[in-house]
Amino acid sequence: MSITLRDVEEQDLENILGLNNAAGVSILPISMRRLQQLERVSRYFRLAEVNGEIAGFLVGLTPDADYDSPNFLWFQERYADGGFLYIDRVVVDDRFRRHGIGRVLYCDVLSFAEVRFPTLCCEVFIEPRDDVSL
Template sequence: MAIAIRDVREHELDHVLALNNAAGPTILPLDTAKVSRFFDNAEYFRVAEVDGHIAGFLIALRENNDYESANFLWFRERYPAFVYIDRIVVAKPYRGLGLGRVFYADATSYAEVRVPVLSCEVFLEPRDDVSVLFHGTYGFHEVGQQIMPGVGKRVSLLAKDLPSYAYVRDTYLNGPTGQLPNQPWLAERPRSGPPSPRRAAGGQ
């Protein structure tokens, strides 16, 4: 079995939309306009490809993204720099293969050279114990709860500290070049929308 994590391609958005809306009650629905907006603006939007088939996706955003999610805004009010995992979906035939951990390892690799915190939320109503346990074993801890406006469901707001970031900040972002090395795995994905304004180098 060959697994690859890569940036989504525009012609795959209909497939992503179908996966999202078949995922169940813990994943909020999308429409064509919303998934296209993610494609244009999300800093991290990658799919898992298993033997040539799209098996899932993960979307994550930086702190200055123009995004109106109540959970994203909760973090923005409290953290100067972070990557926020908006959603992760794995298609039913591919669950149990460890793709969630593969995605989170990749998202952590993206985040830890840019920000000190990786964040997300899990539903408590209905309680998703599989997701709660997964995040707890992956180093996340609860930093708050809220009732999502317009949805009426309680969520647990989670954060994971990224200790590698301090080294990257001091050596590169606040170093002589003020940027990461020019390596493919460190590059930002190309986006159609305007780039989000960034805080000073080092993200703090």
């Protein structure tokens, strides 16, 4: 299986929205408007494709992002001076789980962040427990 990574483009948003909102309890559902806002304010928004199909995506934000998520704001209040990349959401299509899609996305964002930001942070639900993400 060949995995291709690329930046998200506007024409991808409808498919990404469907993938996001089908992810279950570990990913909060969002509206198209909110997804478009994420596209505008994110510093990292890439997807993984397998045979031309979107298999997963990852969104990363920096402290200057105009984003009102309580968890993002918590990091913004504490780490803005030093800089960080905040991983807001990572979604892998159920059909592509256990094929390394998440690992490839995390490796890519780590490579992107390590030369730009001293801190890389990620939100993970522990209540309810999210074993898939952990």
